[in-house]
Amino acid sequence: MTPLLEIDNLRVTFDTRHGMVTALDSVSLHLNAGETLGVVGESGCGKSITALSVMGLIPQPPGRIAGGSIRLNGEDLVGAEPARLRSLRGSDVAMIFQEPMTSLNPVLRCGDQIAEAVMLHQNVDSARASRLAVELLDRVGIPAPAQRARDYPHQLSGGMRQRVMIAMAVSCRPKVLVADEPTTALDVTVQAQIFDLLNEIQRDVGAAILLITHDMGAISEMADRVAVMYAGRVVEQGKADDVLDHAEHPYTRGLIDCIPALGRRDDTLREIPGVVPPLHLLGDGCAFASRCAHADRRCLAQKPVLTKWRHHPVACHAVEEGRI
Amino acid sequence: MSLSFILRRLGYGVLLIFGVVVLNFLLIRLAPGDPAVVIAGEMGGATEEILDRIREDYGLNQPLTTQLAIYVGNVLQGDLGQSFFFNQPVSRLIAQRIGPTILLVLTAQVLSILLGVFLGVIASRKPNGPASAFVSIFATIGYAVPVFWTGIMLIILFASVVPIFPIEGIQSVRLRDAPLLVRGLDIAHHLVLPAFTLAVVYLAQYARLSRASMLDVLGSDYIRTARAKGGSERAILFKHALRNAALPILTIAGMQFGNLISGALLVETVFNWPGIGRLAFDSILRRDYPTIMGVLFFASAAVVVANILTDLSYRWADPRLREQ
Ligand SMILES: Nc1ncnc2c1ncn2[C@@H]1O[C@H](COP(=O)(O)OP(=O)(O)OP(=O)(O)O)[C@@H](O)[C@H]1O
């Protein structure tokens, strides 16, 4: 069976004042119908750029898809006609953004913004679209949906706005729902509600979800499979349980160690030492080498390739050589 | 939008106009010499009889506070005094000329906003493109060149090089008794050069402002959301972006209204347009104080009204400013 969404060898570059940088390099991911693929990694590793590539929304310039392909049901979205992309966007692939506070248009009513999405892709008049918008608001758990539909975004809380975004995104029953850190900007209690809602919606609509997060906890609860990204590359990939139980890449292990375990004795919040190197300073070696306890000469000189050595594909010389 | 806000705003407006009336009153008293002579005007060659009548009318023999009360009372009744130079009540002088000025100022205002915003939107689509460069150059020139210079250059151009627009007056003598429609067209024909001259400066400003404002808005998250829905480029520019970008333009348009009226003084003089500005010019040359004061009163009332309208439209356009 061919996957619903297949990203193959994707390379995205940006023109910056440091010259051209490669934000995504050789990224290959796939998403089967109805499943949830988690993408994790620290800030700046290219999660949002991956999501925006799928949506065809990389800001160009300065950005550019320099290579690879993104296939939806076998149709390549890279280089597709703008009109074709517009008709897919919002209907077959939809996205929930990281920033609920700023992602809704401040001068338009929430209901109208949802109704607009409906009318763009379904053959309904505006009265019917408005009614659908209210139904959708109800569906995503917004109390008094008819009144809220007439509200402007600033009248709603962050959690409510994210629900509005979700209602908008699922309004045309997309096949692929890209959720870019949908809960990062929200309170912890609201986060759990939003994840529950996404699970329900997925069952309802049957959408496959590309769930982007930097939260390993969310991955263990939501994802069927997971891809770990670092500095624009996928460094480890596999079934979520498998990756969580048998993490191989030192970076993935670091991320898992960062999950605050309830009742853990030492109160210190663990973190991976060092910071992600800026893209323009990436050299020939493994991007993680400067922060890795297992790095040797080869790690500094040569980029490891994603290959299955033991459990699942991982890009690490130390794993390949059996050093860890 | 609450009634109390509108009332409060109107209250401020009335206070402001009252302040102008008091200043007007003081103006005459501060002018050197006998106020009666000042009011009669230097060119009047006023007889002792006329001066006595003025002293009587204005209560010049009574205490200052009584004089102020008389003056304010007169203004409230629509009596702005008598112009001895024109030998007519000032209120009638203004009433005769108010139409042409309003026509000129509103045409210039609408022209500069529509054309300026249109240019700005076009330029914002490709910030490094030729349209953008044209707008920048045009804006700099338009901003730097004085109004009367533009007017005189246009007169030279259309008087001798391409005589397609009349360069003087508001209508042709031979069409005075023509049917209404013909006269209307004739006036519109005469309006072209003065209105354009007056509009150029502001047109340039609006173009630059709306370009910057649009660029700002086009980079925002909610525009990305609109794209993610699959909205067309036109819907994104005009429905989502312009409505937000228009907010700063509205503010500036309101603030510029006073400048537009003082600009009308120059334009009306250059093109011999029979409006308030022309009246102001003539009365200043003749030191016809009652008329000067009448013009000041009219201009400040117009600015106050324009500011109130701006405030209301601003609140109407930005739901975040509306009170619940
Ligand atoms: N417009 C741009 N111009 C230049 N570089 C960019 C641009 N947008 C993104 N990048 C670069 O691409 C890299 C990946 O960014 P991305 O937004 O995908 O990170 P992320 O993984 O989503 O991080 P976060 O968790 O903070 O959202 C970053 O290092 C950033 O510097």
Ligand SMILES: [Mg+2]
């Ligand atoms: Mg991101």
